Amino acid sequence: AGGRSAVTAEGETVCPFCSVGCRVTLHLVDDRVVWAEGADGPANHGRLCVKGRFGFAYLRHEERLTTPLIRRADAPKDPSHGLRGAEVLSLFRPASWEEALAHAAEGFARLRDHHGPSALGVLGSAKGSNEDAYLLQKLARLGFGTPHIDHCTRLCASVPPLTEATGFAAVTAPIEEIAHSDVVLMVGSNPDMNHPVAASFLKGALRRSTKLILMDPHAQSLSRFASHHLPLAPGSDVALLSAMTRLVIAEGLYNKAFVAQRLEGFEALRARVEPFTLDVAARCSGLAPEVIAEAARLFAGARAAMTFWGMGASQHAFGADNIRAVIALALVCGQVGRPGAGLHPLRGQNNVQGSCDAGLLPNYLPGYRSLESAAERAAFDEMWDGHVPSAAGLTVVEMLDAARRGTIRGLYVVGGNPAMANPDLAATRAALASLDHLVVQDIFPTETTAFADVILPAAALAEREGTVTNTDRMVQRVKPALAPPGVARPDWLIVRDLAVRLGLPWEDVTVKTLFDEMASVVPALAGFKWSRLVRDSHARYPLDSADLGRNSLFADGFARGPRALIAPLDGPGADEMPDADYPFILMTGRLREHWHTGAMTRRAPVLEALSHEPRAHLHPDDLARLGIATGDTVEVRTRRGMVHLAARPDPAVRPGVVWMAMSFFEAAANELTINRLDPTTRVPEFKFCAAAVERCASP
Numbered sequence: 001a002g003g004r005s006a007v008t009a010e011g012e013t014v015c016p017f018c019s020v021g022c023r024v025t026l027h028l029v030d031d032r033v034v035w036a037e038g039a040d041g042p043a044n045h046g047r048l049c050v051k052g053r054f055g056f057a058y059l060r061h062e063e064r065l066t067t068p069l070i071r072r073a074d075a076p077k078d079p080s081h082g083l084r085g086a087e088v089l090s091l092f093r094p095a096s097w098e099e100a101l102a103h104a105a106e107g108f109a110r111l112r113d114h115h116g117p118s119a120l121g122v123l124g125s126a127k128g129s130n131e132d133a134y135l136l137q138k139l140a141r142l143g144f145g146t147p148h149i150d151h152c153t154r155l156c157a158s159v160p161p162l163t164e165a166t167g168f169a170a171v172t173a174p175i176e177e178i179a180h181s182d183v184v185l186m187v188g189s190n191p192d193m194n195h196p197v198a199a200s201f202l203k204g205a206l207r208r209s210t211k212l213i214l215m216d217p218h219a220q221s222l223s224r225f226a227s228h229h230l231p232l233a234p235g236s237d238v239a240l241l242s243a244m245t246r247l248v249i250a251e252g253l254y255n256k257a258f259v260a261q262r263l264e265g266f267e268a269l270r271a272r273v274e275p276f277t278l279d280v281a282a283r284c285s286g287l288a289p290e291v292i293a294e295a296a297r298l299f300a301g302a303r304a305a306m307t308f309w310g311m312g313a314s315q316h317a318f319g320a321d322n323i324r325a326v327i328a329l330a331l332v333c334g335q336v337g338r339p340g341a342g343l344h345p346l347r348g349q350n351n352v353q354g355s356c357d358a359g360l361l362p363n364y365l366p367g368y369r370s371l372e373s374a375a376e377r378a379a380f381d382e383m384w385d386g387h388v389p390s391a392a393g394l395t396v397v398e399m400l401d402a403a404r405r406g407t408i409r410g411l412y413v414v415g416g417n418p419a420m421a422n423p424d425l426a427a428t429r430a431a432l433a434s435l436d437h438l439v440v441q442d443i444f445p446t447e448t449t450a451f452a453d454v455i456l457p458a459a460a461l462a463e464r465e466g467t468v469t470n471t472d473r474m475v476q477r478v479k480p481a482l483a484p485p486g487v488a489r490p491d492w493l494i495v496r497d498l499a500v501r502l503g504l505p506w507e508d509v510t511v512k513t514l515f516d517e518m519a520s521v522v523p524a525l526a527g528f529k530w531s532r533l534v535r536d537s538h539a540r541y542p543l544d545s546a547d548l549g550r551n552s553l554f555a556d557g558f559a560r561g562p563r564a565l566i567a568p569l570d571g572p573g574a575d576e577m578p579d580a581d582y583p584f585i586l587m588t589g590r591l592r593e594h595w596h597t598g599a600m601t602r603r604a605p606v607l608e609a610l611s612h613e614p615r616a617h618l619h620p621d622d623l624a625r626l627g628i629a630t631g632d633t634v635e636v637r638t639r640r641g642m643v644h645l646a647a648r649p650d651p652a653v654r655p656g657v658v659w660m661a662m663s664f665f666e667a668a669a670n671e672l673t674i675n676r677l678d679p680t681t682r683v684p685e686f687k688f689c690a691a692a693v694e695r696c697a698s699p
């Protein structure tokens, strides 16, 4: 309306929709975002994907929460199905901040005093700022006194095996290092869907001369750029990677100097991979032995190779083993610690890295300082003038399981939506409905707010001050591009005010004091100051002596010591195999247009127009065999539940697999998924359970 001349304001922020961390300029007309364009940020250099370009309309969607809400006394908590939006709002009455915060605090204090601190849990989010995450974990540990603090990174954790190997909980080299790689290994990731701007830089490198080895059960848009696409059978990652490692060792192609000087666990690895001959791997993966061998030789022969992995590898009950097998191959080939070589778990949400650094985790204090260390706990006790719980707490899914058992009775959910994001939604809703006291802080009335006793309206990232850290260890400052709607407030401010009502003397806390305190206790942030970010707007950690931020880490030594560790595997396989009753494998994932549970992107009209309904993606041969035509309504059923949705023929999907996106509440994929956790990462199994597919009778 009126074009550029009608713009009344401009503001810059960081895109909230993935961990690439693109900087965006928002153009506003009368307080509404009318268009967004890529700013010259350190991660995107002017580029944006479709979500960054068209996703910001959610900021002024009519369903934004604008005032605190308290549940009506006569409003039931019905776990039989999900509610959202206006259906949720009808269960609540508006309240002042004073009344809502008093009600929220009184409920937590009552449960803490009657049932003990461990009756409380806190679920944060990787969508907020570093300051939000830091203050929330501090409130949980000091104000609530509970060890049960976690956040949605748990649903995609791909870092623990990297930490185990290197002692460092972040990428060893950023995405831009692919400019110096001659080979890229990509395992269980579809960046063209999930990290599109990163994929655009990758495609640039591939167009020049870099070779791509792509391990993914399905074809994807990057497949045509790959020199080797390995469409392995679901669940065969360890067998395939072990066979590649075995061949590299057997043919003497491994980096002998690196193995001798910088690696621990090589002989155990050699013994472990010995049974995985090419024939064994071929039988497990369905791939030709010579293709596996070619890919292994290409990777081992690379001058410099970057190794990426994503949620296709991690979101399994055996995800840690998948990643250990990836890391083992990269390490025996010495592909770390120099330009173009590095290990890179592609993170999911925008501030996964920062919220983990801040200690929003049940097993680590800020900066990954060990909760098991009495000295570390004592240091935090003294610094915080309180008492840090000594035991590790429960994780995201475990907290909901504890709620169902009645041992967790009060929950504070900040920016998360477990009633859409957790596996086995019927069980998750039952857990949420059973809580004595649930406070949910969010920007929209999500499926989780339907079970709240108090809803606290939060400001979106574009509406406040703070910092976020992207997948490449880049810390960026954000400033408010527009004001929050109604009386919505930044998360850290709500947390602070709740803490004050619980007796903590935090009245003077600000974004600046929070960032500076976090930087002082997180070793990787040594040298960072709020004033520096005000001056420079961004910096990558760790800062080097020239204060520029280093790209490729571990040219010599690792954070854990002189040698990286090749850890043994935990050994579990898939928990629920297909059978006569449930003959398909259900895999879930994401679409380019939508982000996670869809709470934001499905309220952006352009994105919703591009992708507005759930589909069951099946191979055309499976559809033909079942007598299902394109667009027919099918029932997808597992032992947990069923959903109805349209069938879509998709030759990219393997025969025997049904693939669904996780963002559609109308047919929520997590009604079907299974609550099984990886023994190391405690990540749930989102990509492998047995399912049945049937055509629904015509109405």
Ligand code: SF4
Pocket (backbone or CB within 6 Å): 015, 016, 017, 018, 019, 020, 021, 022, 044, 047, 048, 049, 050, 051, 052, 053, 194, 195, 196, 197, 198
């Ligand atoms: Fe946003 Fe990620 Fe797209 Fe960049 S690549 S615009 S951060 S969704």
